[in-house]
Amino acid sequence: MTRVALIAICVAAAACSKPERPVPAAATPTPAATATAAGSSAATMGSVDGRVHGGSTAVVVLEPKATRTFPPPAEKPVMDQAGLMFGPELLLVRTGYPVEFRNSDDTLHNVRVSHEETRTSAFNVAIPTGESYTYTFERDGFYRVGCDIHPAMAASVFAAASPFTALADADGRFTFADVPAGAWTVTVYTDGKRLHKDIDIASGATSVAIE
Numbered sequence: 200m201t202r203v204a205l206i207a208i209c210v211a212a213a214a215c216s217k218p219e220r221p222v223p224a225a226a227t228p229t230p231a232a233t234a235t236a237a238g239s240s241a242a243t244m245g246s247v248d249g250r251v252h253g254g255s256t257a258v259v260v261l262e263p264k265a266t267r268t269f270p271p272p273a274e275k276p277v278m279d280q281a282g283l284m285f286g287p288e289l290l291l292v293r294t295g296y297p298v299e300f301r302n303s304d305d306t307l308h309n310v311r312v313s314h315e316e317t318r319t320s321a322f323n324v325a326i327p328t329g330e331s332y333t334y335t336f337e338r339d340g341f342y343r344v345g346c347d348i349h350p351a352m353a354a355s356v357f358a359a360a361s362p363f364t365a366l367a368d369a370d371g372r373f374t375f376a377d378v379p380a381g382a383w384t385v386t387v388y389t390d391g392k393r394l395h396k397d398i399d400i401a402s403g404a405t406s407v408a409i410e
């Protein structure tokens with residue numbers, strides 16, 4: 200049994216640039232999820248510093264318990280093909296927003312992508328030298344990425360609606376900045392397992408452990 204522990208999730212109340220301005224209620228339905236100590240609105244922002252113990256590669260996702268709308272990503276994520284390799288090995292993307300697949304090699308590649316859990320094909324396209332293909336993932340989860348021309352080429356995509364996704368570093372550490380206060384779920388994907396932990400983000404510090 201793999202033991203994964205999330206420790207020292209510290210939440211610091213950051214000064215908001217517009218502390219007096221109430222968040223428009225119409226745009227953000229906020230059902231009373233859980234009784235948080237602060238009970239404040241999205242005007243309060245915190246940050247999360249955590250650590251995953253015991254896993255190898257760990258993908259961490261922070262998802263709100265209540266429905267929440269997030270701004271679009273600032274940049275379009277890119278998966279490149281260079282030197283007969285995909286890069287990066289794992290690309291974190293947002294569902295509903297475009298992702299670019301490039302071929303920077305002097306040879307033809309194709310890109311075959313399928314949803315890992317459902318085995319459903321997302322797309323399979325040939326990408327000539329110097330060209331690219333843009334795709335928008337609509338379903339959350341991991342995707343397998345391969346090239347049929349070069350079977351050794353392999354990578355993964357992880358798609359999530361939440362903008363708060365991270366690949367833990369070699370020591371298992373991860374950080375999320377500017378997280379709106381409220382009730383959230385931390386999900387850790389590691390060693391083929393999916394581990395959940397609920398946390399309340401507000402002013403103050405929180406420690407979380409997932410066994």
Ligand SMILES: [Cu+2]
Nearest residue numbers: 308346348349
């Ligand atoms: Cu290839």
